[in-house]
Amino acid sequence: MDTVAQVISPPPRIGMLGGGFMARTHTRAARLAGAVLGVVGTSGPASSRTAAAELGYESSAVGADFFEERLDVVHVCSPNSTHLDHCLNALDSGSHIICEKPLATDSSAARAILDRAEARGLGGTVPFVYRYHPMVREARARIRRGDAGAVLTVDARYLQDWLLDAEDDNWRVDSASGGPSRAFADIGSHLVDLIEFITDERIVALSAATRTVHPRRGGAAVTTEDTVVMTVEMSGGGIGSILVSQLAPGRKNNLVVEVAGSEESLRFAQEQPEELWVGRRSGSQLLVRDPDVLVPDAARLCEVPAGHPQGYQDAFNAFIADSYAVFAGQRREGVPMLADGLRAALVTEAVLRSAEQRTWVEVEAL
Incomplete structure (x- = not known):
């Protein structure tokens, strides 16, 4: 039986914006999908270094330095009001995006993110993981x-x-x-x-x-x-x-x-x-x-x-694996x-x- 547990080759190098609960959830799923944990950025240099050490990222960076990294995928797990800028900056740097919901705090900003991704020829997903x-x-x-x-x-x-x-x-x-x-x-x-x-x-x-x-x-x-x-x-x-x-x-x-x-x-x-x-x-x-x-x-x-229960993290793992597959040009059913x-x-x-x-x-x- 085919399952979603298929590591993409070459594995994507990812960046994580955020260091809280959702960033940890994304990171567990990314690691299982075979991603290279490149860089993490939070609200400041000290908290970013702490997040890198705790979550297992190669390095930490904040502000413009984060987007100068070579990243295949950027996970946006920062507060909602930052999603627009973070998504646009990631897309402009050439990265696909996985942005926590809400994608943006209003529809015009959400549409701007979608339009920018299409203009750049890049993909993006939103974790409606249920x-x-x-x-x-x-x-x-x-x-x-x-x-x-x-x-x-x-x-x-x-x-x-x-x-x-x-x-x-x-x-x-x-x-x-x-x-x-x-x-x-x-x-x-x-x-x-x-x-x-x-x-x-x-x-x-x-x-x-x-x-x-x-x-x-x-x-x-x-x-x-x-x-x-x-x-x-x-x-x-x-x-x-x-x-x-x-x-x-x-x-x-x-x-x-x-x-x-x-x-x-x-x-x-x-x-x-x-x-x-x-x-x-x-x-x-x-x-x-x-x-x-x-x-x-x-x-x-x-x-x-x-008989062996599956739950929320399993659903999240499958979503992240499918997202990476879609970004790599593969077809997957039902990806948000x-x-x-x-x-x-x-x-x-x-x-x-x-x-x-x-x-x-x-x-x-x-």
Whole structure:
């Protein structure tokens, strides 16, 4: 069975912008994919040297010096407000990019990154990694071949509790660093991408409400949202409900997508990624990840035998390996590209516009 664990030759030499949780996650995946860990840059020289030592990079650099390095791929894991400049600088230096979501804090900046990549003949991807759970690919395949019938409704949520209290703070809370949206841009974008990926449809219109529960955090006023609820219309005629919150006690990473078709329902829950519930009017079943019975696109992502759980890092590893393969000119199915990052920015702007105007809005097309 072919899998994604195929090292690209020659291996890419990479640079990492950022030294936090996501930079560590990217680095583990890059190392497994055979990348040469070239240079890392963070907010200053001292922290960059520390990151290089801890993460295993050959060297560290900050500012313009970073982009003078010869790098095949630059991973952008810095605060959201820096993504535009970092991506453009990386592309101008001749590097492909893997940019953390949101790709940019507004759609015009996201479009500028996409346009620059196309002008330079370079590639870029965005880590919507929940696409890389095998059971997500199985759900997508069942809808694509017509097993589920027409998509009637979507019921989805993404709930966390890490910002539950007013004392909880993070750079993402500050719109100057994180952008005008927080909860939706941070985790709601994952949810919408997964809905559209599984159903093979677009959200064409929505009505949203947002709430900022804690008006102050860390002694400063908060202008980004804590929770979002929205009703959506799908391009195929279905409707759906979506709930996003970073203030749901006990929920750590509760991402759930349930699609009801005219023939069957499909439910994927990220905290139980080995399973896919298939509901029918007469007899339902729980599919468990087993590469011997999954569609080829799902089986390809099974890195360990059935009964040996796969999780988030495995999905991330597969995404990074596929990104490198695409940059090397190979074909891979379902890779989230820069256009998908732009799509997320357009949906985010529609959410904020609808909440402000308290009305239905259409989502701008790419």
